[in-house]
Amino acid sequence: MSATIFRFLDRVGLEAFAPVVKLIQGEDVALQMRRIAVNFGAPLLTFLLFLGAWSFASSHIMTKYGHLPSPGDVVTQAGVLWEAHVEGVRAEKAFYEAQETKIAELTAAAKIFSERGQADKAARMEELAREAKQAKFSASPSYVTQILTSLKTVFAGFIVASLIAIPIGVLCGTSPVVQAGLNPLIQIFKPVSPLAWLPIVMICVGALYTTRPEEAWFEKSFLSSALTVALCSLWPTLANTALGVASIEKDHLNVARVLKLDTWTRVRKIIIPSALPMIFAGLRISLGVGWMVLIAAEMLAQNPGLGKFVWDMFQNGSSQTLAQIMVAVFTIGIIGMGLDRIMIILQRSVSYASVSR
Amino acid sequence: MRGYVELFNLGKTYDTPKGPQVIVEKFDLNIEKGEFIALLGHSGCGKSTVLTMLAGLNSISQGGIVVAGREIQGPGPDRGVVFQAPCLLPWMTAYDNVALGVDRVFPHASKAERRATVEYFMELVGLSSSMHKLPKELSLGMQQRVGLARAFAVQPKMLLLDEPFGMLDSLTRMELQEVLADILQKDGKTALMVTHDVDEALFLADRVVMMTNGPRAKVGKIIHVPFERPRERARVLAHESYYDLREQMIEFLEEQEKLKHQAA
Ligand SMILES: Nc1ncnc2c1ncn2[C@@H]1O[C@H](COP(=O)(O)OP(=O)(O)O)[C@@H](O)[C@H]1O
Ligand SMILES: [Mg+2]
Numbered sequence: 001m002s003a004t005i006f007r008f009l010d011r012v013g014l015e016a017f018a019p020v021v022k023l024i025q026g027e028d029v030a031l032q033m034r035r036i037a038v039n040f041g042a043p044l045l046t047f048l049l050f051l052g053a054w055s056f057a058s059s060h061i062m063t064k065y066g067h068l069p070s071p072g073d074v075v076t077q078a079g080v081l082w083e084a085h086v087e088g089v090r091a092e093k094a095f096y097e098a099q100e101t102k103i104a105e106l107t108a109a110a111k112i113f114s115e116r117g118q119a120d121k122a123a124r125m126e127e128l129a130r131e132a133k134q135a136k137f138s139a140s141p142s143y144v145t146q147i148l149t150s151l152k153t154v155f156a157g158f159i160v161a162s163l164i165a166i167p168i169g170v171l172c173g174t175s176p177v178v179q180a181g182l183n184p185l186i187q188i189f190k191p192v193s194p195l196a197w198l199p200i201v202m203i204c205v206g207a208l209y210t211t212r213p214e215e216a217w218f219e220k221s222f223l224s225s226a227l228t229v230a231l232c233s234l235w236p237t238l239a240n241t242a243l244g245v246a247s248i249e250k251d252h253l254n255v256a257r258v259l260k261l262d263t264w265t266r267v268r269k270i271i272i273p274s275a276l277p278m279i280f281a282g283l284r285i286s287l288g289v290g291w292m293v294l295i296a297a298e299m300l301a302q303n304p305g306l307g308k309f310v311w312d313m314f315q316n317g318s319s320q321t322l323a324q325i326m327v328a329v330f331t332i333g334i335i336g337m338g339l340d341r342i343m344i345i346l347q348r349s350v351s352y353a354s355v356s357r
Numbered sequence: 358m359r360g361y362v363e364l365f366n367l368g369k370t371y372d373t374p375k376g377p378q379v380i381v382e383k384f385d386l387n388i389e390k391g392e393f394i395a396l397l398g399h400s401g402c403g404k405s406t407v408l409t410m411l412a413g414l415n416s417i418s419q420g421g422i423v424v425a426g427r428e429i430q431g432p433g434p435d436r437g438v439v440f441q442a443p444c445l446l447p448w449m450t451a452y453d454n455v456a457l458g459v460d461r462v463f464p465h466a467s468k469a470e471r472r473a474t475v476e477y478f479m480e481l482v483g484l485s486s487s488m489h490k491l492p493k494e495l496s497l498g499m500q501q502r503v504g505l506a507r508a509f510a511v512q513p514k515m516l517l518l519d520e521p522f523g524m525l526d527s528l529t530r531m532e533l534q535e536v537l538a539d540i541l542q543k544d545g546k547t548a549l550m551v552t553h554d555v556d557e558a559l560f561l562a563d564r565v566v567m568m569t570n571g572p573r574a575k576v577g578k579i580i581h582v583p584f585e586r587p588r589e590r591a592r593v594l595a596h597e598s599y600y601d602l603r604e605q606m607i608e609f610l611e612e613q614e615k616l617k618h619q620a621a
């Protein structure tokens with residue numbers, strides 16, 4: 001039972017809680033207390049020191065908008081942003097409720113007119129109802145909406161990157177010819193900053209995006225952000241996949257050789273499972289890179305998302321908006337950490353499954 | 358005389374930083390169908406080299422190898438291989454490790470037939486109860502049993518075993534020698550096994566082939582093992598010629614050891 005708990009904690013990367021469990025089980029209390037002090041006391045202490053230093057700085061640094069926001073200001077602004085979101089949701093709901101009512105009234109009127117035989121008036125009412133139906137609630141997106149947009153974009157870019165990087169990585173890892181052929185390109189493109197990719201992506205998306213907006217699956221801004229994320233985040237996965245595939249144990253490949261497995265079976269049953277821990281290590285780095293790139297891309301391109309929020313707040317320039325930028329910084333950091341956690345859990349679960357002996 | 362398996366004028370030259378090294382040269386051996394050959398020799402003389410060439414995993418520098426009337430080209434499921442390390446795929450259960458080969462070699466058999474084949478060989482090596490465990494949940498001896506099942510289950514023309522029990526403790530080793538002798542008795546497979554254990558060779562083999570020391574190692578001496586089958590360990594050990602044969606083998610190995618020191 002307790003072994004299961006420890007294995008679970010280990011897999012989800014929460015080893016720090018192991019002493020707590022042991023303490024509850026009454027195992028060597030003094031030792032566990034000491035471990036808890038290290039695992040939780042130390043982080044708490046640094047956090048308090050950080051808050052102290054920040055408070056000190058905020059009361060001493062004057063910006064052109066007033067004092068640098070203090071931790072308290074940031075918490076207040078987080079509340080303000082949240083309330084604005086709740087208010088926005090309420091307003092949107094009210095808008096659509098009103099719209100429903102209006103459409104219902106117009107349709108009812110149309111029915112009455114047509115019963116009276118006034119077809120032209122009925123048609124007019126129906127047209128008005130159709131127009132009403134098309135009206136969309138418009139308000140500047142709330143903070144929470146921006147977060148959701150950024151998350152959607154980063155996952156889209158990350159998935160595109162993975163779909164490109166893993167197959168190419170497998171090809172590179174299995175064939176020295178492909179590896180030699182692609183290596184120079186990879187070396188050149190890997191270090192390119194997202195800020196350099198962005199204009200190219202935007203121009204290409206602009207040129208190729210010929211669908212009429214109402215028929216399109218994706219918005220232009222979404223596409224250019226997601227593709228920039230994909231272009232920047234595919235390299236770690238590609239490199240790791242290639243390395244993982246190239247370093248498969250010779251014994252395991254010999255199994256495939258002796259059985260003369262066809263390429264597809266070999267890839268599916270031997271190469272991918274064996275490289276999986278490395279692939280996931282790469283995916284983890286990729287998602288982290290993607291998240292950082294996305295914020296930069298959104299700022300630069302003014303594409304909706306957290307990056308745009310930061311930029312807009314910067315343009316607004318007031319003490320309050322500065323505090324809101326800090327809220328965004330914490331949000332970005334915490335989401336980034338959360339994404340990393342998820343990847344750690346996935347990475348560990350595949351490593352445990354495939355580790356031998 | 359032509360054998361079921363023929364190694365003629367076989368040679369291997371490795372390219373090393375110090376230039377080409379001839380490890381095996383003019384190695385000639387004929388193996389009959391159903392015969393069990395033990396290949397003995399000092400460590401580093403080239404036993405694994407000969408075996409991997411026969412398996413097709415190692416390129417042939419000179420001469421050639423014919424199995425069942427056809428010259429071999431690379432590896433293939435007609436020659437099952439068991440190495441010293443079990444080399445199971447760690448992400449698959451014991452059953453799946455064996456099924457991988459069975460599915461590949463008998464693609465037209467029904468699912469039930471393939472399943473029955475895998476289960477039959479699992480039972481043969483005594484692993485029916487832990488078929489669905491992952492390799493890491495099995496002891497080394499049990500893993501090597503899976504290795505044997507995997508090699509036999511694809512029903513190869515011949516088996517190649519490179520010190521298959523070298524990593525096991527002596528008790529497990531004897532157990533597995535019996536498992537192997539048992540399957541071979543039922544299956545009548547042609548086999549070549551590399552070993553450096555004189556008693557293991559005498560217990561399992563019909564002929565013991567001893568190699569001279571490298572470089573340029575070749576067949577030095579062949580000993581016929583006359584014990585009737587099925588063999589029982591106690592009866593083998595009590596056989597009148599057992600110690601005589603054992604003595605001959607050890608003498609040859611010591612002689613080779615002396616030659617090595619003289620050369621050095
Ligand atoms: N790939 C290789 N490249 C160069 N030399 C090798 C290679 N494989 C084996 N050798 C050399 O060939 C000799 C025989 O090796 P091996 O066949 O493994 O011996 P054994 O199995 O009899 O112990 C050894 O001296 C070894 O160093
Ligand atoms: Mg060897």
